Amino acid sequence: MKARTAFAAILVGVLAVLSVLVVRPFLDYVLAAMLLAFVLRPAQRRLAPEIGARLSAFALVTLTVLLFVGPVGLFVRVVLSDVDDLPTSVSELPTYRSVERIVERSLGVQIGAQFDQVLGSFTSALAQRSSGLASAGVHFTLGILLLLFLLYYLLKDADTLVRWAKRVTPLPRNVQDDLYAEAEEAAWAVLKGHVLVATVQGFVSGLGLIALGVPNAMFWTVVLMFLAMIPIVGVSPVLGGATVYLVVNGRILAAALLVVYGMTVVAVTDDYLRALVIDKESSLHSGVILLGVFGAAYFLGAIGIFVGPIILALFKETVEVFVEYYDLT
Structure with missing residues (x-):
């Protein structure tokens, strides 16, 4: 019996490695x-x-x-x-x-x-x-x-x-049900609080670039949406660069309007959405989101910006479910 179990485990492990190589x-x-x-x-x-x-x-x-x-x-x-x-x-x-x-x-x-x-x-x-x-x-x-x-x-x-x-899955059904429920809730919380807020903030920022006639504004709007997903960085690099561009080209009034727009409309949009979505539905710390974005982007590429924080959120919820059901504290 032990020999058959060992053979089955080795076979499953080899096929799992081959499957990873196929999907990678x-x-x-x-x-x-x-x-x-x-x-x-x-x-x-x-x-x-x-x-x-x-x-x-x-x-x-x-x-x-x-x-x-x-x-x-x-x-x-x-x-x-x-x-x-x-x-x-x-x-x-x-x-x-x-x-x-x-x-x-x-x-x-x-x-x-x-x-x-x-x-x-x-x-x-x-x-x-x-x-x-x-x-x-x-x-x-x-x-x-x-x-x-x-x-x-x-x-x-x-x-x-x-x-x-x-x-x-070799776990009790009630544990699995809780795991799936917590995983779904955590994934939606990250998607709403991380992806949705960044998309809206980047789009609103891009509207300012379009209105002021900044070249390639549509391209920079897409860049803004991605940068907004990175805590600490945000939309500031693009808006700051656009402001410098306007100043160099002698459009001082347009540069001033962009600064005011960023400090009012963009900032209010960001604060309002985060207060409405993140504070109520997500307990994932900004540092964890930053780690998820950078680490997963390095490992998985562009898709890591989206799935990195979700993976860390799922890990957190899985640990909490296991601690609750198996009394690991």
Whole structure:
């Protein structure tokens, strides 16, 4: 009996390692599919009794493509297409001439040749990596297709998957029920208090850039949404850079308006949403969120910004459930 148990454990361990190796190249897309399925699950529960599990899952995947995957894919395509349009000389950069004249008058230093050399080296390196960009594009396309297929089946067969997980998990059913309930509550708390607040704050900040005519305002709005998810950093770097840009271009009034807008509308939006959502529903400390964002982004890439805090929140809730039921204190 012991030999058979040991053989079964070794077999399961080997297959688990092989499964991880199979999933690892597309782990970020798998996690993104799981996250989207979790967010769309309440809608699936409402639609499935009316139109069926398959049709409701297909409708939600189509909606996801229209609202999320399509715009993201278009954004990535635009960014990649702009690589060929990068300036090859520093003199092509906006506002460069005025900055160059100021430096030369103040310090008597010629900066054009040095910057031309640095920028030329940078664009040459990008050109040499064109094959890498093409490979990344193929990987991105395959990953998106995988994400959509997984999202469809996760929505359609979610109940079957949960029943299987509960059946094979060697824990009492009441402990499992509490674990799933706490995990769902913790995940929603992080999504609302971390992702929702950052998205709204970044969008509101971007409206200020658009209204004041800052170049590439739509691109910077997306950047603001991601930066807002990072505690301590927030939207300040982009808003501060935009303010400096406006000052350098002689638009002093616009720069002042952006500063006032950031200190009033953006700050009030952030404080109000955090008081409404985070303080009531999430007990995850900002330091833990910061650790989750940085650590998971380093390990998983961009998707880690979203799932990192959720993983730490799930760990916290799991420890609390185990302590309660097994009296570990």
